[in-house]
Amino acid sequence: MRVVIASCSVDYSGRLDAHLPRATRLIMVKADGSVLVHSDGGSYKPLNWMSPPARLAEVAPDEEDAEAGVTARWEVTAAKTDDRLVIRLFEIVSDTSVELGVDPGLTKDGVEAHLQELLAEQVELLGPGFRLVRREYPTPIGPVDLLVRDGAGAAVAVEVKRVGGIDGVEQLTRYLDMLDRDPLLTPVRGVFAAQQIKPQARVLAEDRGIRCVVLDYDAMRGLDDPSSRLF
Structure with a gap:
């Protein structure tokens, strides 16, 4: 799992369009291909996400993004639909990757x-x-x-x-x-x-x-x- 804390903006397009303006957020990239964007509130639910299977590509910011202060651009595309998540990174506070291994699953009551x-x-x-x-x-x-x-x-x-x-x-x-x-x-x-x-x-x-x-x-x-x- 890759865990990134960064100043970022997020744009989602697909069945609906959504925009998150620039703010400091937690971004989780999981081994199954899912990408989740969290704030420091709102309980456990992400502000936006892409369900697996998905593909993440890190691309250089275009001229307009670079002028706005964007240092990196992540494009996440779904495998089976036209859904697309674009994360623009302005400043990375922390970037950590940890191999969690196979999870045994939830133990039921x-x-x-x-x-x-x-x-x-x-x-x-x-x-x-x-x-x-x-x-x-x-x-x-x-x-x-x-x-x-x-x-x-x-x-x-x-x-x-x-x-x-x-x-x-x-x-x-x-x-x-x-x-x-x-x-x-x-x-x-x-x-x-x-x-x-x-x-x-x-x-x-x-x-x-x-x-x-x-x-x-x-x-x-x-x-x-x-x-x-x-x-």
Whole structure:
């Protein structure tokens, strides 16, 4: 990972255009190709970013940029779309690169881990004909919870959460991008499965073609008898 603190301006073009005027910011360039621009506020969310796969090229500033005091220009282009991120650097305060290695992935809490185990055993809950390929299927950026095949034999990646939020959808999206590069799997569809899925996460998932499935933890554990319900 490369971490740069610099005085910079940022321009994004694609599905929409956005501009960040000159200010001191944190720029993260990750091994998976993603580029994120952060301020010192706004919680964990970047001000702007480019999702992987992407290509970063460092080019010399043109005459207009040089006259404005720009010392370097980064052009980040997406691999599959026309999206483009241009970062103009005026002054670099710090520039550090560190090899982080392969991350083992997030350790799930007891409920999430058990949900994953139960869904692997009851994969038919996703639909008739579904079969498990593997739990914790590896990708270059960490393992996806389940890789399954549907009744037609198509590959489906499943991310399991206790409470499904936007971060989980983003995580599954990154896994799908990686898995789709495998000619033995592509095209890979996604399923976002959770006990509870937040409305914003559902909207984002469905916009990206990811199917949402709500899991009944008690029923999966055999603790819920439908015949005893009044309604």
